[in-house]
Amino acid sequence: MFVLYEHASGYVLVHCEQTDDISELNANDYASFGQLVKLKAFQPFTSAAIALDNMNAVSEGLVHADLKKFLVNNVPKGQSVGINDQRLLQVVKEELDMSVAGGDIVLEIxxxxxxxxxxxxxxxxxxxxxxxxxxxxxxxxxxxVKFNVNRMDNMVIQAIALIDQLDKDINTFAMRVREWYGYHFPEMVRLVNDNYQYCQLIGLIKMRKNLTAPSDELLEAMEKVVMDSAKTQAICDCARASMGMDISEFDLINIEIFAKKVISLADYRKKLQQYLSDKMSNVAPSLAALIGDVVGARLISHAGSLTKLAKYPASTVQILGAEKALFRALKTKGNTPKYGLLFHSTFIGRATAKNKGRISRFLANKCSIASRIDAFSETPNNIFGDKLKEQVEERLKMYEDGDVPRKNIDVMKEAMQAVKAAQPEDEQTVAPTKRKIEAVDEADTSETPSKKKKKKKDKVKEEPSEEASEEVTEETPKKKKKKKKAKEEASEEAETVTEEASVEPETDSTEVKKKKKKKKAKEEPSEEAEPVTEETSQEVDSSEKKKKKKKKKKAEEE
Incomplete structure (x- = not known):
């Protein structure tokens, strides 16, 4: 058996005589290993670029032209080739039509x-x-590692992860500040709910006794922070009758330092939020315009990259972030979750409880479209995102008021027109791609099937009338007692046939000629039906006369 080894300097092909027992191979000792495994061929790479090209092909499971030539020239026909990589093994088997082998023995060689x-x-x-x-x-x-610097989704993933971590840390540190300063001024914890304002007030007030006779500058500064004069007055009143303990200057200095750290973290969090919005406008503008910067970044982070998110179906995007609930529902055979990370979107919050599942499914569909546009378009923009957002808004109105939304094809046409208008003239004159040409051809051919459908409908309408006429001709009276009834029934059947033929609309000249022929065909069987009825009536009369004669004979004999 021959074994292929991809080395950094070139392709190596060795021949192993005994491959039955792996225990006989001692790869650590070259003396015994060299007796069983012999070098068959070696093809070195002539340059670093060729080596890189070949290794990229091997890593992606492709057969490079150099590797193909090397195997064809050096492996005899009918011999098997051992390849360690499973993907490359299958490709060599299909493309080169060679017998391949794998497993532990190839790995050991x-x-x-x-x-x-x-x-x-x-x-x-x-x-x-x-x-x-x-x-x-x-x-x-x-x-x-190479990628486009302006479309780095890795930076978005790191930014949203840091924002989530900062939110947790700021909340924890602010609770520690409240507890620490609450020993000195416990009433302010109840009056000021915002953590950022609370930490700013600590730096302004410092000791509680400063509020017994506050200066105008202190009151103005507190009003700027709290944005409410009544609340500042309430803080001053509570400070005069506070139940808190006294603290030393040294303790207050440490509390102020910690409060400033919390304030700096909150300010940095605001800057990071602006950085995230800027990156999302470059990386995924349509997704950011549709669902927001934070939720869109969380979707990208949870998927791993924008490309992976674009490959997800809409059903996966809908429950992204609710994997635990999904598998728990599948295990217990309960109801599966309706939404995951999309729950933080404003659209689901605005929908009623009945329509939350519907709008989440619709929103996931639009998010998957927006992510694919951002991932695979050469010049991403937020035009499609705005149009998709309008569609979600219209769907919300439909659930609330019953207004019929616009069709998706009309909205996409408007978006394409807006994109073409936003592009410079040089880019607009580019030749249409193959997909666009096919789409135009499909639009032209879509008109002819509609005409064919109309003709089919007309034929279907004509078929029942023909069947009715055939039934009329086939149903001839067999046993009737009176002439009048037979003639009346025959005339009524002929009238119904002519009425059905006259009801049908006369559209084309060809159809009129066909109908005239049909009328003639229908009238002929009706005329033929009349002599049949007369013959049957004559037979009935003759039978009645015979019966009367027999009765007279019996009466005479008696």
């Missing part, structure tokens, strides 16, 4: 070749092998 390749290939020393591996690893890692 590759391990031995990796350890002793410098002894199998004499010109390849340890120093050259190390240099080739180092250079290839650097270039390979550099190509994998």
């Amino acid at each position: 590759c391990r031995g070749v990796r350890m002793h390749v410098h002894q199998m290939i004499k010109p390849l020393t340890l120093a050259k092998e190390g240099g080739a591996q180092l250079g290839l690893s650097h270039s390979y890692s550099r190509t994998k």
Whole structure:
């Protein structure tokens, strides 16, 4: 069996004579390993760029042209090739039509070749092998890390993770400040609910006794923080009759330092929020315009990247973030969750309890469309996001008032027109792509099926009348007692047939000619039906006369 090994300096092909028992292979000892495994061929890479190109193909499970040529030239027909990579193994089997092998024996042979390749290939020393591996690893890692600087979704993921962590930390630190300063002024905890304002007031008030006779400057500064003169007066009144304990200057200094740290963290959180909105406008403008910066960034962070989010179906986007509830519901056979991270959107909050599931499903659909536009468009913009947001608003109004929303195709046409108008003239003159040409052809061909459908409907209408006429001709009276009834029934059937034929609209000249032919065909069986009825009536009369004669004969004999 031949075994392929992809080295940093080139492709190595070895031949192993005994592959039945893996215990016979001792990869650590070259003396025993070299007797079983012999070097068959070696093709070095001529440059670093070619080596990188080949390794990228191997990592993606593709057969490079150099590898294909190497295997075709060096592997005899009918022999199997052992390949360690499972994806590459399947591709070689399909494309080159070779018998391939894998498993533990191939893995052990590759391990031995990796350890002793410098002894199998004499010109390849340890120093050259190390240099080739180092250079290839650097270039390979550099190509994998390369991305567009203006569309870095990794920065969005880190920013939203830091914002969530800062929210938790600021909340914890603010509660510690409240508890610490509450020993000195416990009444202010109840009066001021905002943590940021509370920490600012600590820096202004400091000791509680400063509020017994506050200066005008202190009152103005407190009013700027609290934004309410009545609340500042209430704080001063509570300070005069406070139940808190006295603290030293040293304790107050530490409380002030801690309060300033909380204020600085809150200010940094605001700056980080602005940074996130700027990055989202570059990375995913449509998603940010549709659902907001924070919720959109959370979706990207939870998915792992914008590309992964774009590959998710709408049903997955809908419950993204509610995995625990989903699997618990599947395990207990209960109701599955209706929404995950999308619950933080304003649309679901505005919807009624009955329509929350509907609007979350619709919103997830639009989010998946927006993420795909952002991920795969060359020049992302927020035009599609605004149009998708309008659609969600219209769907909310439909659930509330019953107003019929616009069709999706009309909204997308408006968005495309807006995008073309926003583009410069040079970009607008670009030749249409293959998809656009196909779409135009489909639009042209869509008109002809409508005409065919109309013709089919007319034929379907005509078929019942033909069936009715056939039934009329087939149903001839068999046993009737009187002439009048037979003639009346025949005339009524003929009248119904002519009425049905006259009701049908005469659209085209060809249809009129067909109808005239049908009328003639219908009149002929009706005329043929009349002699049949006369013959049957004559037979009935003759039978009655015979019966009367028999009765007279019996009466005479008696």
